[in-house]
Amino acid sequence: MQLSGTSSFLWYKLADSQTEAHMKMFEAQPTTARDIEKFKSEIVNVKSVDDLMKNRTLLSVTLSAFQLESELDKYAFVEKMLSEDPEDDDSLVNKLVEPRWTKLSKAMYGLNQDPDFFLNEANVNAILEGYKTNEFEKFEGQNAEGIREAMYFKRLAGDVEEVPQILADKSLMQVVRVGLGLPESFLSLDYEQQKARLIKEVDIEDFKDPEKIDKMVERFLIMTEINNTDPTANPLISLFQPLSTGDTVGPMPISLNLSV
Numbered sequence: 001m002q003l004s005g006t007s008s009f010l011w012y013k014l015a016d017s018q019t020e021a022h023m024k025m026f027e028a029q030p031t032t033a034r035d036i037e038k039f040k041s042e043i044v045n046v047k048s049v050d051d052l053m054k055n056r057t058l059l060s061v062t063l064s065a066f067q068l069e070s071e072l073d074k075y076a077f078v079e080k081m082l083s084e085d086p087e088d089d090d091s092l093v094n095k096l097v098e099p100r101w102t103k104l105s106k107a108m109y110g111l112n113q114d115p116d117f118f119l120n121e122a123n124v125n126a127i128l129e130g131y132k133t134n135e136f137e138k139f140e141g142q143n144a145e146g147i148r149e150a151m152y153f154k155r156l157a158g159d160v161e162e163v164p165q166i167l168a169d170k171s172l173m174q175v176v177r178v179g180l181g182l183p184e185s186f187l188s189l190d191y192e193q194q195k196a197r198l199i200k201e202v203d204i205e206d207f208k209d210p211e212k213i214d215k216m217v218e219r220f221l222i223m224t225e226i227n228n229t230d231p232t233a234n235p236l237i238s239l240f241q242p243l244s245t246g247d248t249v250g251p252m253p254i255s256l257n258l259s260v
Helices: 008-017 019-027 030-045 049-054 056-064 075-083 092-096 099-112 121-141 147-159 163-168 170-180 184-188 191-201 204-208 210-227 235-240
Strands: none
Touching: 008 019, 008 147, 008 210, 019 030, 019 121, 030 056, 030 121, 049 056, 049 075, 049 099, 056 099, 056 121, 075 092, 075 099, 092 099, 099 121, 121 147, 147 170, 147 204, 147 210, 163 170, 163 191, 170 184, 170 210, 184 191, 204 210
16 A cells, blocks of 8 residues: 655655665565565475475465566466476577566576475575565555666666567566656557667666666656646646647657766
8 A cells, every 4th residue: 555645756765775674674574574484494395396386375485586476376377487498499488578487487497307406595595585675676665656666677777788678578668668758558559669669769878877777767756756646736746747738659758868
């Protein structure tokens, strides 16, 4: 439940400056602590993909580590993703071309070949760290609109090397689209139209610059606040809104081609 009237930008700054304290609050939640302890104690008994699929809590934690917790009930699909060789060009994960599934497949394929996969402490810790990172971002996101996406973007933006990576990741795309001032109708354009527009408007080199990434995040959060604020409640908000009207993909009020 998001706090009414909470500033996305200010909450993000607060969370960023008090990460350690906020993490302690997150880890103290009964559900979080319970799931982490259950994973630690039971994962060593998992010797195959089938074993993992039979334990809902362990599977939920594993999927969350890759931001895929919403797919938990798609049993057959998840099992296929965990079982197929990610190096096989004909595997489903390579046809899907979705970075979260690709990461899951590559990280977990070893379980198909090594029954002691989860006796390796590094494998267990990698999943727990991914789980805590994802769930912590969701935890912070309960306090203000856009916080989860902003934290996710800042964490992964440095890995972006081409526009198709943005298009393939819903959270990255959300930050870029809102930061650019593009309406939701932009998402209804076909893939090639979206790609062409972003290639024109986004400088991929900016994703290698931490300062510019911070600017992208700040712009996204400010635009998120503007988009979710009733201008009649605060007349000053209207000064920051685009002059054009309608939900069309026209000239954008800002660009992510940033200079520092």
